[in-house]
Amino acid sequence: xxxxxxxxxxxxxxxxxxxxxxxxxxxxxxxxxxxxxxxxxxxxxxxxxxxxxxxxxxxxxxxxxxxxxxxxxxxxxxxxxxxxxxxxxxxxxxxxxxxxxxxxxxxxxxxxxxxxxxxxxxxxxxxxxxxxxxxxxxxxxxxxxxxxxxxxxxxxxxxxxxxxxxxxxxxxxxxxxxxxxxxxxxxxxxxxxxxxxxxxxxxxxxxxxxxxxxxxxxxxxxxxxxxxxxxxxxxxxxxxxxxxxxxxxxxxxxxxxxxxxx
Amino acid sequence: xxxxxxxxxxxxxxxxxxxxxxxxxxxxxxxxxxxxxxxxxxxxxxxxxxxxxxxxxxxxxxxxxxxxxxxxxxxxxxxxxxxxxxxxxxxxxxxxxxxxxxxxxxxxxxxxxxxxxxxxxxxxxxxxxxxxxxxxxxxxxxxxxxxxxxxxxxxxxxxxxxxxxxxxxxxxxxxxxxxxxxxxxxxxxxxxxxxxxxxxxxxxxxxxxxxxxxxxxxxxxxxxxxxxxxxxxxxxxxxxxxxxxxxxxxxxxxxxxxxxxxxxxxxxxxxxxxxxxxxxxx
Numbered sequence: 061x062x063x064x065x066x067x068x069x070x071x072x073x074x075x076x077x078x079x080x081x082x083x084x085x086x087x088x089x090x091x092x093x094x095x096x097x098x099x100x101x102x103x104x105x106x107x108x109x110x111x112x113x114x115x116x117x118x119x120x121x122x123x124x125x126x127x128x129x130x131x132x133x134x135x136x137x138x139x140x141x142x143x144x145x146x147x148x149x150x151x152x153x154x155x156x157x158x159x160x161x162x163x164x165x166x167x168x169x170x171x172x173x174x175x176x177x178x179x180x181x182x183x184x185x186x187x188x189x190x191x192x193x194x195x196x197x198x199x200x201x202x203x204x205x206x207x208x209x210x211x212x213x214x215x216x217x218x219x220x221x222x223x224x225x226x227x228x229x230x231x232x233x234x235x236x237x238x239x240x241x242x243x244x245x246x247x248x249x250x251x252x253x254x255x256x257x258x259x260x261x262x263x264x265x266x267x268x269x270x271x272x273x274x275x276x277x278x279x280x281x282x283x284x285x286x287x288x289x290x291x292x293x294x295x296x297x298x299x300x301x302x303x304x305x306x307x308x309x310x311x312x313x314x315x316x317x318x319x320x321x322x
Numbered sequence: 323x324x325x326x327x328x329x330x331x332x333x334x335x336x337x338x339x340x341x342x343x344x345x346x347x348x349x350x351x352x353x354x355x356x357x358x359x360x361x362x363x364x365x366x367x368x369x370x371x372x373x374x375x376x377x378x379x380x381x382x383x384x385x386x387x388x389x390x391x392x393x394x395x396x397x398x399x400x401x402x403x404x405x406x407x408x409x410x411x412x413x414x415x416x417x418x419x420x421x422x423x424x425x426x427x428x429x430x431x432x433x434x435x436x437x438x439x440x441x442x443x444x445x446x447x448x449x450x451x452x453x454x455x456x457x458x459x460x461x462x463x464x465x466x467x468x469x470x471x472x473x474x475x476x477x478x479x480x481x482x483x484x485x486x487x488x489x490x491x492x493x494x495x496x497x498x499x500x501x502x503x504x505x506x507x508x509x510x511x512x513x514x515x516x517x518x519x520x521x522x523x524x525x526x527x528x529x530x531x532x533x534x535x536x537x538x539x540x541x542x543x544x545x546x547x548x549x550x551x552x553x554x555x556x557x558x559x560x561x562x563x564x565x566x567x568x569x570x571x572x573x574x575x576x577x578x579x580x581x582x583x584x585x586x587x588x589x590x591x592x593x594x595x596x597x598x599x600x601x602x603x604x
Contacts, residue, residue, distance in 0.1 A: 069412045076409045077429065080487060083443035084432045086453060090446055140336040147332025159333055166344050167537075168592050170544020172561050173581045177347025180354050180574060200343045203336055232327035261436055264546055268568070280438045284551070293446075296439030303434035311427055 084300065091293035109290040119295055122279035129191055129275055130260030133198035138252045140199070141206030146240065149214035150222075160211075167204040174200055175265035182269070189271040197265040202255035209251040213244055246317040253310045257303055355578035364574060372579035384563055384580065391560040392587065394474065395543040398481040399535050405482060406489035407531070413490070414497035426494060430487040437484075441551040444480050445471045472554025480552045481542050488541075489534035496530025497523070536595040540588055560584055 094106035113119055144163060148156055166174060178197050179189075187193065221243065225235045241248070263277040270278060276299065283292055355373070357366045376384045409429065417425045432440065447453055448470040455467040470476060500523060508518040542548075546561040553559065558566075560580060567577035 069408075069416045072408055073412050073416075076405065076486075079405075080429065080432055080483065082453070083440060083447050083483065084435055086446045087435075087439065087443035140339060143328065143332035144336035147329055147334075151329040159337060162340055162345075163333075163336055166340065168540060168588060169344075169348075170540060170561070170584060170588065172544045172546060172564060173351070173585055174344065174347070176564070176568065176574075176577060176581055177351040178343065179568075180578070181347040181350045184350060196343055199339060203340065207336065232329070236328055257434060261434075263438055277436060277438050280436060281547075284438065284442060288442075288445075292439070292442065296436050296443065299436035299439060300432075300434065303436075304431065307427065307431070307434055311423075315423075 087293050088297050088300075090290060091297040093290040093293065095290075109294040112291050113294045113298060116291070118279050119276070122274055122276040123298075125191055125273055126260040126276040129195045129198060129266070130256040133195040133202065133259045134252050134256035136195075137199045137202035137206045137255045138210075138248060141203055141251060142210050142241075142244070142248065144207050145210035145214055146236065149211055150219065163207050164204045166200050171201060171262065171264045175268040178265070179268045189269050191270070191273050191275075193269040194266045194275060195259075197269055198255075198259040198262060201262070201265070202258060205258070206251040206255055209247055209254070210244060213247045214240075218243055246314050249313050250310055253306055257306055261299070261303070351578045351581060354574055355582050357575045357578075359573065359575060372576045373583075375576065376579060376583060383558065384560075387558045387560045387563045388583065388587070390474075390557050391543055391584075394477055394481070394549070394559060395539055397478055398485060398542050399538045401478065401482050402485040402489050402538055403531060403535055405486040406534070407493055409486070410490045410493035410497055410530075413494050422498075426491075430491055433484070433487045438547055438551070440484065441480050441548045444476060444483070444552055448476055448479075471552060472556070474553065474557065476552040476554070477549045477559075480548045481545075484548075485534075485538040485542065488537060489531070492534035492537070493527060493530040496527045496533075500526045532595050536591065539591050539595075543588065543591075544584065 089102060090104075091109060092105040092107070093102060093109065094104040144159075148159060153159070175197060178193065178200075182189070182193060218240065222235050222239055225239045230238070260275070261277055262275075263281065266275045267278050267281065274282075276295075280292065280295055280299075283289070283295070353366060354364070356368050356370070357364050358369050358371060359365075360367075379385075413422060413426055413429065435443075449455070450467040450469050452470075454470065455464065458464040459467060504522050504526070505518045508522050513521065544561055546565050549559045550562055550565075553562075561584070564577050564580045564584070567573040567580065
């Protein structure tokens with residue numbers, strides 16, 4: 061019984077990891093497939109599908125577009141989220157609750173609905189589909205996240221430090237730029253990278269708001285519809301590698317800032 | 323200068339963005355749902371036809387799609403919580419402190435793969451030559467391989483895979499905030515491990531479960547990709563019905579009406595979860 065009690069958690073942990081990693085590992089393996097079939101049995105290893113992916117203009121263009129939209133919309137969402145979090149955390153208003161509710165509301169609505177609403181609105185106003193339109197939609201879906209992350213970090217402890225700076229004669233802008241922003245730096249970066257990774261992989265809004273310039277998920281989608289090939293597996297693995305690099309950067313920065321503060 | 327500082331207007335740009343690009347489009351969609359297509363042109367006629375066709379379509383496609391969506395989403399949410407909770411618990415209380423961060427990042431690493439590709443990669447795993455069939459054949463459980471893709475099972479599996487990771491994050495974040503002293507106090511008062519868990523840890527972790535379950539519900543019920551790739555042609559979920567109206571027929575009024583119904587379901591779910599969802603500053 062005690063042996064069971066001791067080992068059961070680790071057995072569960074291992075099984076859960078297997079479940080979580082299974083599709084990813086199979087995907088990576090079959091990106092090195094040699095034949096035409098993207099599915100088992102495995103007949104590789106071969107790098108020919110990787111070479112095809114890197115030479116495929118549609119994929120590399122989609123990759124660039126995705127990165128542009130992801131980084132751009134994440135930047136806007138982080139700046140807007142920070143300004144709102146600061147203002148709402150530092151000054152009480154009669155309507156504070158309502159403002160918070162409004163800012164968080166998009167998180168309770170499906171991306172599909174947000175995308176369709178934007179498409180209808182853009183149609184009505186005669187605005188075309190473009191990377192800008194996708195970016196606008198992605199700011200909408202990421203704003204609640206950046207706002208919530210940053211708002212949660214603007215507690216009393218930070219407010220006291222800001223008050224000290226005011227008492228020492230610093231102006232509003234100086235306090236924000238020289239005290240608040242540096243204090244929140246790890247959270248700002250985390251918010252930015254989370255927004256960027258969610259945006260660059262987002263499908264439905266990008267699909268509805270794009271025509272000629274498409275992002276990578278939309279490219280992958282059309283590849284999927286025109287037939288399966290190991291090229292898809294290689295593309296998916298590439299996306300995974302880039303996302304992991306972003307996660308690695310965030311983790312490293314958070315780790316370093318924790319070490320500084322500890 | 324006093325009136326022109328961040329504390330006074332900092333929230334304005336974000337609110338304006340949300341109003342223009344979120345609230346206004348929703349209103350546009352609501353209006354659209356009362357419009358009709360006359361000779362290919364969309365005109366606002368304040369008709370209820372779109373909602374009527376949701377209810378009365380002879381083949382029952384739309385009502386059926388709504389039910390399918392609700393069933394799949396509820397099933398997904400429940401299974402995901404059941405898979406994720408023990409995982410988050412092990413990460414928070416069994417993995418040594420120094421390794422927790424690493425173990426957590428490792429556990430949710432596949433969260434960052436492309437969403438489209440992640441769904442599709444389950445097809446590789448579930449295919450007739452796939453690893454699961456291979457294993458079942460090897461273990462003697464099956465005599466001939468079975469195709470497991472293109473089914474509701476595959477859709478729910480794909481969903482659970484993604485949302486178990488999301489829930490592990492929210493539940494873990496909640497568990498590590500529960501102070502050790504609470505459980506120690508329970509132990510001092512004579513509670514055994516299970517009692518301390520049942521009366522102390524579990525109730526205190528409800529907010530983390532609620533946040534994750536709510537996000538799971540919203541994201542799963544509105545998702546088009548996973549059912550489209552893994553679900554096959556046998557049944558249709560509501561987002562697929564919406565996309566079908568936009569894509570093939572450009573029937574925006576009907577698509578809008580279906581979306582409003584989807585939003586109604588999400589709002590109802592929000593009411594259920596609302597009491598447990600709270601924003602706090604640390």
